[in-house]
Amino acid sequence: MVHNHVAIVYYFKATREYQFLSQADIIHAHDNIKTDLNKYALTTVFCELIDRTELEQANPYLFQILIDVLNGIDRTTQNGNSYYFWFLLRFLKINGFTPDLARCKICQTDSPQEQVRFSLVNGSFSCNKCSQQEPTAVTAAAATIFYLRKLQAVSIKNVESIPIAAERECEMLLIAFLQYHIEETKYLKSIKFRNQVSIRNVVSRDAKK
Numbered sequence: 366m367v368h369n370h371v372a373i374v375y376y377f378k379a380t381r382e383y384q385f386l387s388q389a390d391i392i393h394a395h396d397n398i399k400t401d402l403n404k405y406a407l408t409t410v411f412c413e414l415i416d417r418t419e420l421e422q423a424n425p426y427l428f429q430i431l432i433d434v435l436n437g438i439d440r441t442t443q444n445g446n447s448y449y450f451w452f453l454l455r456f457l458k459i460n461g462f463t464p465d466l467a468r469c470k471i472c473q474t475d476s477p478q479e480q481v482r483f484s485l486v487n488g489s490f491s492c493n494k495c496s497q498q499e500p501t502a503v504t505a506a507a508a509t510i511f512y513l514r515k516l517q518a519v520s521i522k523n524v525e526s527i528p529i530a531a532e533r534e535c536e537m538l539l540i541a542f543l544q545y546h547i548e549e550t551k552y553l554k555s556i557k558f559r560n561q562v563s564i565r566n567v568v569s570r571d572a573k574k
């Protein structure tokens with residue numbers, strides 16, 4: 366998969382099975398993504414997610430956020446994970462599954478302590494005082510909820526201004542929630558690839574210690 370942003374011009378004729386491409390210009394080649402395996406793996410997830418869940422009509426907003434995250438990840442000197450989480454939150458929202466991270470769904474506190482139980486079926490959490498038992502609930506640190514809540518509220522320009530927290534847990538929670546609700550996302554090769562790359566990163570980081 367090559368992540369070039371291209372402009373194409375073609376002449377559409379409904380009776381023709383293949384269309385004639387008259388022009389293709391590369392707008393942005395994203396060279397840093399191509400040379401960084403972690404960044405490459407993240408952007409592969411975006412492209413496959415969009416490809417697998419594509420609707421018949423074009424979605425200009427989704428296309429724009431894809432371009433924005435590709436540019437953000439290409440430019441960042443960080444590992445790109447914050448853009449990854451930001452994109453997953455937006456993608457969930459577009460598909461009608463915005464997680465409710467504002468407050469405990471039982472006692473309404475907006476500042477839970479230590480750990481929460483996040484319900485995959487409801488997309489909301491209960492704090493450790495209420496800690497509702499529910500078969501699809503997963504345990505997450507309160508810090509993970511605070512981080513994702515902030516990330517959900519910012520535009521892409523401010524993604525890097527929020528200190529990143531509990532990266533592995535953010536990813537597990539968002540992917541579990543996504544896969545619980547959107548059938549097509551359960552079998553993405555790119556998510557498997559991304560996991561292999563991130564395990565490799567952890568192993569090589571530990572080896573350097």
Ligand SMILES: [Zn+2]
Nearest residue numbers: 469472492495
């Ligand atoms: Zn509560």
